[in-house]
Amino acid sequence: MGSQSKKRRKSAGFIHVEPPESIGYDGLGFDIIHRDSDSKARVGSLKTPHGTLETPNYIFCGTKASIKNVMPQVMKDLQTDIILANTYHCMIQPGPDLIEKLGGLHKFMGWNGPMMTDSGGFQIFSMGHGSVADEIKGRNRNNSKSMLKITEEGAKFRSYKDGSMIMLTPELSMEIQRKLGADLIYQFDECTAFHVDRDYTEMSMHRSHRWGDRSLKAFDEGNDGTQGLYGIIQGGVYENLRKLSTQWVEDRPFFGTAVGGSLGGSEEQMNEVVAMCMDNVTKDRPVHLLGIGRIRDVFTFVRMGIDTFDCVSPTRIARHGWALVKGEPQERINIRNARFRDDDTPLYPDLDNPASRDFSKGYIHHLFKAGEMLGMQLLAMHNVATINLLMREVRQAIKDGTLDDLEKEWLPD
Amino acid sequence: MGSQSKKRRKSAGFIHVEPPESIGYDGLGFDIIHRDSDSKARVGSLKTPHGTLETPNYIFCGTKASIKNVMPQVMKDLQTDIILANTYHCMIQPGPDLIEKLGGLHKFMGWNGPMMTDSGGFQIFSMGHGSVADEIKGRNRNNSKSMLKITEEGAKFRSYKDGSMIMLTPELSMEIQRKLGADLIYQFDECTAFHVDRDYTEMSMHRSHRWGDRSLKAFDEGNDGTQGLYGIIQGGVYENLRKLSTQWVEDRPFFGTAVGGSLGGSEEQMNEVVAMCMDNVTKDRPVHLLGIGRIRDVFTFVRMGIDTFDCVSPTRIARHGWALVKGEPQERINIRNARFRDDDTPLYPDLDNPASRDFSKGYIHHLFKAGEMLGMQLLAMHNVATINLLMREVRQAIKDGTLDDLEKEWLPD
Numbered sequence: 001m002g003s004q005s006k007k008r009r010k011s012a013g014f015i016h017v018e019p020p021e022s023i024g025y026d027g028l029g030f031d032i033i034h035r036d037s038d039s040k041a042r043v044g045s046l047k048t049p050h051g052t053l054e055t056p057n058y059i060f061c062g063t064k065a066s067i068k069n070v071m072p073q074v075m076k077d078l079q080t081d082i083i084l085a086n087t088y089h090c091m092i093q094p095g096p097d098l099i100e101k102l103g104g105l106h107k108f109m110g111w112n113g114p115m116m117t118d119s120g121g122f123q124i125f126s127m128g129h130g131s132v133a134d135e136i137k138g139r140n141r142n143n144s145k146s147m148l149k150i151t152e153e154g155a156k157f158r159s160y161k162d163g164s165m166i167m168l169t170p171e172l173s174m175e176i177q178r179k180l181g182a183d184l185i186y187q188f189d190e191c192t193a194f195h196v197d198r199d200y201t202e203m204s205m206h207r208s209h210r211w212g213d214r215s216l217k218a219f220d221e222g223n224d225g226t227q228g229l230y231g232i233i234q235g236g237v238y239e240n241l242r243k244l245s246t247q248w249v250e251d252r253p254f255f256g257t258a259v260g261g262s263l264g265g266s267e268e269q270m271n272e273v274v275a276m277c278m279d280n281v282t283k284d285r286p287v288h289l290l291g292i293g294r295i296r297d298v299f300t301f302v303r304m305g306i307d308t309f310d311c312v313s314p315t316r317i318a319r320h321g322w323a324l325v326k327g328e329p330q331e332r333i334n335i336r337n338a339r340f341r342d343d344d345t346p347l348y349p350d351l352d353n354p355a356s357r358d359f360s361k362g363y364i365h366h367l368f369k370a371g372e373m374l375g376m377q378l379l380a381m382h383n384v385a386t387i388n389l390l391m392r393e394v395r396q397a398i399k400d401g402t403l404d405d406l407e408k409e410w411l412p413d
Numbered sequence: 414m415g416s417q418s419k420k421r422r423k424s425a426g427f428i429h430v431e432p433p434e435s436i437g438y439d440g441l442g443f444d445i446i447h448r449d450s451d452s453k454a455r456v457g458s459l460k461t462p463h464g465t466l467e468t469p470n471y472i473f474c475g476t477k478a479s480i481k482n483v484m485p486q487v488m489k490d491l492q493t494d495i496i497l498a499n500t501y502h503c504m505i506q507p508g509p510d511l512i513e514k515l516g517g518l519h520k521f522m523g524w525n526g527p528m529m530t531d532s533g534g535f536q537i538f539s540m541g542h543g544s545v546a547d548e549i550k551g552r553n554r555n556n557s558k559s560m561l562k563i564t565e566e567g568a569k570f571r572s573y574k575d576g577s578m579i580m581l582t583p584e585l586s587m588e589i590q591r592k593l594g595a596d597l598i599y600q601f602d603e604c605t606a607f608h609v610d611r612d613y614t615e616m617s618m619h620r621s622h623r624w625g626d627r628s629l630k631a632f633d634e635g636n637d638g639t640q641g642l643y644g645i646i647q648g649g650v651y652e653n654l655r656k657l658s659t660q661w662v663e664d665r666p667f668f669g670t671a672v673g674g675s676l677g678g679s680e681e682q683m684n685e686v687v688a689m690c691m692d693n694v695t696k697d698r699p700v701h702l703l704g705i706g707r708i709r710d711v712f713t714f715v716r717m718g719i720d721t722f723d724c725v726s727p728t729r730i731a732r733h734g735w736a737l738v739k740g741e742p743q744e745r746i747n748i749r750n751a752r753f754r755d756d757d758t759p760l761y762p763d764l765d766n767p768a769s770r771d772f773s774k775g776y777i778h779h780l781f782k783a784g785e786m787l788g789m790q791l792l793a794m795h796n797v798a799t800i801n802l803l804m805r806e807v808r809q810a811i812k813d814g815t816l817d818d819l820e821k822e823w824l825p826d
Contacts, residue, residue, distance in 0.1 A: 064783040073767045094779045102775050354486045366507045372479040
């Protein structure tokens with residue numbers, strides 16, 4: 001058998017690719033430095049070419065190569081360790097070649113710390129279901145027609161920028177993510193929607209596995225040891241699929257493990273689905289939970305062994321007037337509420353940043369009432385600082401064995 | 414004659430008020446520390462209860478008690494000396510009583526330096542002509558009906574917030590500006606539009622003078638020495654009216670002199686009209702030019718003796734992609750232009766702030782293309798830093814006698 005046929009065997013329309021048996025991640029590392037005695041919570045040290053961070057940690061979303069309203073220098077001041085950008089958005093505007101020409105994502109956006117990119121799959125498929133259409137250009141437009149076709153080869157879609165046809169494949173996703181140059185990158189996968197049935201979920205999961213093998217292969221060919229590739233556990237809400245997919249990821253030479261796909265239709269089901277995966281994770285790789293990140297989720301899932309979270313919510317809800325507040329049973333308050341009109345207290349004076357400390361709630365309330373963009377900026381800063389405080393305290397509580405107490409401090413009944 | 418009839422004499426429907434003969438401005442001062450030998454340009458030291466600044470200087474607009482997209486802490490870092498807020502906007506949202514309750518404008522918006530408020534007149538009258546309707550809520554709406562009536566008593570208008578009827582008088586303007594607590598405040602006046610005729614301009618000028626006397630009287634009654642009141646020269650484009658109005662301001666115990674009203678329909682006419690005023694200014698009070706502030710205007714008018722400028726343009730044009738650039742014949746470049754797509758140079762690396770120094774033009778171009786609000790923030794920061802650089806260099810050039818050379822550096826042919 002020639003090497004070509006070894007790499008890609010087609011049967012029944014499937015593209016089978018043998019993944020490499022091992023991959024060197026020389027510039028990266030993950031060490032577990034403390035394990036909780038009451039749960040699977042752990043404190044880890046995640047080393048990347050752009051710095052080492054402690055886990056559990058929170059990866060803030062810089063969707064289009066920009067944290068909304070917050071400069072990277074300010075993100076650092078707010079004690080942020082790691083951010084992400086979305087491959088899909090960066091590929092459409094300004095394009096991976098331009099970012100590469102201008103020195104890669106880190107240099108392009110002025111963030112010199114650890115960074116992650118996703119594979120591009122999530123946004124494409126979400127658009128197919130119309131659920132993140134608002135995200136694309138920060139406004140409401142019907143993008144449900146932009147997803148044209150998913151085939152064994154990849155996903156064909158129409159660019160929202162110029163209407164051109166783009167075929168995103170595992171190989172192209174790896175090529176783009178290499179050009180972007182983030183430290184932690186992701187296999188290409190399909191993020192199945194909640195409403196699809198078991199048959200589709202299973203079929204899609206197997207295709208995502210094949211896409212994962214092609215991702216590994218393509219990654220290995222261009223690997224220079226500066227990026228760590230994550231495999232993604234699929235399988236929807238079905239326990240045996242989740243188990244099978246977890247095993248699939250564990251069996252392959254990924255740097256990290258991610259829990260992806262549909263996590264169900266309720267908080268209870270989400271917790272069950274993540275548990276279906278985490279009960280079967282055995283290797284001490286860093287584990288990322290894709291797209292989930294309320295404060296209560298952090299407490300729930302660090303106990304299952306999740307190391308990193310990402311969610312747009314801290315900066316997105318800021319644009320709608322929501323401030324995350326430690327000790328608030330609902331996690332957050334809406335500053336537009338009339339009760340804050342003449343409130344002369346700051347959001348959180350113990351947090352060492354101007355947004356949390358130096359402005360009254362009454363002033364920020366006014367900024368939202370007056371439509372002043374500075375309000376969004378201040379709440380984005382405050383929410384980032386609050387999440388970073390949460391993660392620092394979570395790490396310390398794991399070390400101290402006081403996670404239950406800390407949860408009560410953050411989320412009293 | 415009783416004291417009441419002395420204060421307010423009505424004849425032919427006019428309200429005549431005797432202004433005080435002198436007013437104490439104990440917490441403020443203005444010293445001229447250098448005069449140019451080739452022009453009337455001068456370097457002054459303007460002392461306020463919130464700090465002393467050198468003039469010529471530029472007062473940045475925080476219209477609704479917020480510099481658009483830039484935190485006050487960052488304004489300081491950008492070497493800003495003084496900012497303003499608009500009485501009209503603050504009076505509608507959140508209201509002067511609330512700002513007073515929360516400690517006054519300085520504390521409310523977190524700016525601890527020198528500050529100015531206008532009288533509220535400009536926005537009301539502009540709305541009457543429909544020309545700054547866009548300003549009100551940052552969007553286009555027809556506010557031409559909001560100005561209801563100008564009478565001897567004051568200006569009656571409808572609040573854009575709740576539709577309520579408000580009568581703004583010289584006395585109320587003084588009361589509001591006292592509650593807001595800025596260091597430099599303004600008499601109530603009517604800013605006549607360019608299209609009105611000579612008769613209207615003359616009638617309005619005399620009414621503004623009467624409003625000025627009422628402003629002085631009301632100011633004096635509440636004066637605690639912490640605010641300096643500016644008189645405003647009106648008279649439209651008519652030389653004898655401007656001369657008369659300049660004399661009127663000089664004859665009264667104002668702390669400062671401002672050139673206001675319509676300055677004509679062209680750059681040439683504007684220069685003529687400002688000269689009509691400045692040729693007749695004899696007293697060494699600080700002189701402010703209301704609402705004018707392109708780079709070329711600064712060079713033109715400091716030579717006539719203008720000490721301070723204000724204009725929304727540095728932060729407003731930033732929102733439309735314009736960056737002010739030293740050495741650019743047109744003063745500014747539009748970062749959205751395709752030629753900046755792959756430009757890896759920063760806007761102005763010698764300026765000590767992240768926006769000017771740490772991001773490529775290509776990146777800021779991308780932010781605007783992608784609709785990322787961070788782009789507006791970066792250009793606002795850069796433009797403020799650039800104007801502050803301009804003013805520092807203008808002051809030094811006046812001291813060195815090199816204003817002509819400096820102008821060629823900033824605005825080459």
